[in-house]
Amino acid sequence: MSLRSGVLDAGYRSVVRPVLFRAHGGDPELIHESLIRVLAGLGPLQRSALRLLSGPPTSPVTVAGIRFPGRVGVAAGLDKDGVAVEAWSALGFGFAELGTVTALAQPGNDRPRLYRLRASRAIINRMGFNNAGAQAMADRLDRIGVRRGASTCGLPLGISIGKSKATPLSDAVSDYVTSLRMLARYADYVAINVSSPNTPGLRTLQDEGLLRDLLSGLTHEAAQLAHPLGPVPIFVKIAPDLSDAQLDRVVEVVTEHGGQGIIATNTTLARDGLAPADSVHAEQAGGLSGAPLTGRALEVVRRVAGSSSLPVVGVGGIMTPDDAVRMLDAGAQLVQLYTGFIYAGNALVAGINARTQGRTT
C-alpha cells in the first residue's frame, strides 16, 4: 500500500466511515444522498485541497479514441443525476460514468430499496432507475459548460442511459434514442444499460435480435448527430448472469453493430458468497454488488477480452487495488468502482492509482 493510500485508508475506516454509516439512523440511501450533496457542494478551493490529498490519476490510456488520465472510474449509479460531476476528479478518479438516466424522469422503486451487507462487504439494491430524466442532466451539464472532448470537469464523462419504466419494451429503441439525442454532446461515451435487474424486462434487451435493433438504432442516431469528433462511442453494459454462449453472442452483436466497448459487469441476481451475518438481507430482491461479485465479474471480463478486440471496462467487486490489477491483467483497459468506494473511500482510488502507475497495457 502506498503511503498516501495508507493514510487515506486509515482516515476513512477510522473516522469517515463510522460517522457516515451511522448518520441518518444508518439508512444507506439517505447517507448516500448526503454524501453526494456534500461532494456537490464543494467549492473550487475545497476541491483543490481534496485533489492534493487524493493524488492525481496515473497511467493514462486511450480507449475508443478517448484519452483517459487514469484507469479507475466512477461506476454508474453513484452519481445518477450528475450533481457531483465537478468533484470526481478531485477524488483521484480518471473518469466518471453518470446516470443511469432515462428519457422520462421517474421516482424508481419504493423505499427501502438499498441494503448494506457489511459482513460480506456487499450491497443489494433495487433502486429502479430513480432519476430526474435525461433533459435535467443535459441542462445541468450545459450550465457547467461540459462539452464532449473538453474534460471540463477534469476527466472524461460517460453517460449511462436506460429505458424509462413507462415505455413498453417494444418502444425501447426510440426511448434510448431520445436520451442519446439529448445527451450525446456532453458525453465522451454513452453507455447503454441493458443489464440492470431492477427494470422489468430490461435484461431481455441483451438478447440477440433486440440488442441488434437497439444498437443499430443508436449508432445510426449517433452518426446523424454530426459532431466534429465523429459519432459518440457507444459502450454496452452487460450482466454477470449471462451464460458463456450468451456472452459470446452479445460480444458478436456489439462488434457487428458498431458498439465500441463492453462494460462488464452490472450487479448479479445470484446470492453466492454472502456471510451468515447478512442472512437477514440476503433474500431482498435486487442486484448484489461488492465482494461476492469479484470472481464472476473477473471471469466475464476475461472471456469478453479473450474473445474480441473490443475494449473492456471491468467493474464488479473491485474492493482492493489487487482486485483492480487482476481485472486489468484479465484484459480490461479501465476499471470502475461502486461498492468498493463505499466501503474504502478514496483510499481505494489512490491505491489503484499507485498500483497502476507506469502501466502501459
Ligand SMILES: Cc1cc2nc3c(=O)[nH]c(=O)nc-3n(C[C@H](O)[C@H](O)[C@H](O)COP(=O)(O)O)c2cc1C
Ligand atoms: C445502489 C446502486 C445503484 C446502481 N445503479 C446503477 C445504474 O443506475 N446504472 C448502472 O449501469 N449500474 C448501476 N449500478 C451497478 C454498478 O455500476 C456496478 O456495475 C455494480 O455495482 C458492480 O460493481 P461494484 O461491485 O463495484 O459495486 C448500481 C449499483 C448500486 C450498488
